[in-house]
Amino acid sequence: MDKNKFWIICAKTISIINSIFWGIVLLYYSLKFPENILMKILLFTEIIIFLIIFFALIYKNKFILISATIFLFINSILSITDEIGTLDLISLALSLILFGNVIILLIKWNKKPL
Numbered sequence: 001m002d003k004n005k006f007w008i009i010c011a012k013t014i015s016i017i018n019s020i021f022w023g024i025v026l027l028y029y030s031l032k033f034p035e036n037i038l039m040k041i042l043l044f045t046e047i048i049i050f051l052i053i054f055f056a057l058i059y060k061n062k063f064i065l066i067s068a069t070i071f072l073f074i075n076s077i078l079s080i081t082d083e084i085g086t087l088d089l090i091s092l093a094l095s096l097i098l099f100g101n102v103i104i105l106l107i108k109w110n111k112k113p114l
Helices: 003-032 037-059 062-081 086-111
Strands: none
Touching (some): 003 037
């Protein structure tokens, strides 16, 4: 298997896992705190962003992937700076794994044209 294809498959898999994770968190918070609309909007935004990353990996859109690295970096910092619980650690791990994969892909794609 081509090494680039391996990294693309890993990144796509992690982005889908991230979307599923945030979907479960959204469902949990919707049941636990039904009146908190802002939290639901933020969690839904996480799902959408990780799906956008997934499609950017399919179409090899460098602009969106560079934007995604910024988002993943900020997301990782926010996971550390608030109260650290189990969900924060899972989010941090998934974000850092995807961050690393996207960085590797961007470096490899800059060495040769798409």
